[in-house]
Amino acid sequence: MDINDLIAIVKKKLQEQINIEDIKIEDKSFLHKNHAGNQKGKFHLKISLFSSELKTMNKIESNKKIYKILEKEMKNSIHSIQILIS
Numbered sequence: 001m002d003i004n005d006l007i008a009i010v011k012k013k014l015q016e017q018i019n020i021e022d023i024k025i026e027d028k029s030f031l032h033k034n035h036a037g038n039q040k041g042k043f044h045l046k047i048s049l050f051s052s053e054l055k056t057m058n059k060i061e062s063n064k065k066i067y068k069i070l071e072k073e074m075k076n077s078i079h080s081i082q083i084l085i086s
Contacts, residue, residue: 022050042079
């Protein structure tokens with residue numbers, strides 16, 4: 001999968017299932033290029049969200065919700081995600 005397609009899918013899925021005022025998704029795969037666990041076709045994403053819905057949850061609950069929504073992508077195309085909620 002192409003990184004731009006992945007970002008579009010992730011953005012769409014999150015926006016459909018969470019009330020999000022603003023979202024920014026960045027490809028940070030280049031930071032992990034030489035790591036032992038790095039796999040071709042698996043990406044590292046940084047997701048910055050502004051969401052009053054997620055802000056009412058504790059950090060573990062909000063992260064679990066995001067991981068559940070992106071379960072398929074986590075198995076197939078995402079190696080790791082960094083989640084920032086404000």
